[in-house]
Amino acid sequence: MIERRAAIKQLLKDRPDNLFVVPGLGSTCWDLASLGENDRDFYLWGAMGGAAMIGLGLALAQPDKRVAVVTGDGEMLMGLGSLAAIAVQKPANLAIVVFDNGVYGETGMQASHTQRGVDLVAVARAAGFPRCFDVSDETQLAGVHAQLTAGHELLFARVRIAADDPPRVLPERDGVALKQRFRRAIGASV
Secondary structure (H helix, E strand, C coil): CECHHHHHHHHCCCCCCCEEEEECCCHHHHHHHCCCCCCCECCCCCCCCCHHHHHHHHHHHCCCCEEEEEEEHHHHHHCCCHHHHHHHHCCCCEEEEEEECCEEHHHCCEECHHHHCCCHHHHHHHHCCCEEEEECCHHHHHHHHHHHHHCCCCEEEEEEECCCCCCCCCCCCCHHHHHHHHHHHHCCCC
16 A cells, blocks of 8 residues: 555656646545645535546546546545446546545545445446556556556556545635636636
8 A cells, every 4th residue: 555645746746737637525635735736736625526527527628638537435436427427438638546545534434335345446447448557556656657647548547545644735725716727727718
């Protein structure tokens, strides 16, 4: 297992200018914010289970940009049907990366369904994702990083992370400000 802050740092190191990130709620949001605020990050602050579909919409609307959804196992389980919708569309510029700590961290660290046998990689593969990775160490994560930045094919990766609780780093909370800075970053009118 990988420490989650180390995982987000390695996943997004040397981030190319055309890589936009949609984090899920809670932990992945704080992990992304720990790298510093970036106009190309779209924090949801709501919409539990919706990060993958927001990423799909962005990838389809902006085919010249690379989109990474970085979310947790709890949120991915809540939006499991989104994997089928994404696989049918197969946007080559989209990556779904799930940080799986096996617990519902936002509600008290109860065991999540991934700890009880639900295999998110198998679900993504069955849905039709052409590239699926099951990551449990830094070497495997480096391979996902290379695929993520190259951006030539839809991919899914589960990254097994430790169930720890590092200090929270909260990003901007103003939804209008987040939307406007993100729209500027993608070149849309504000």
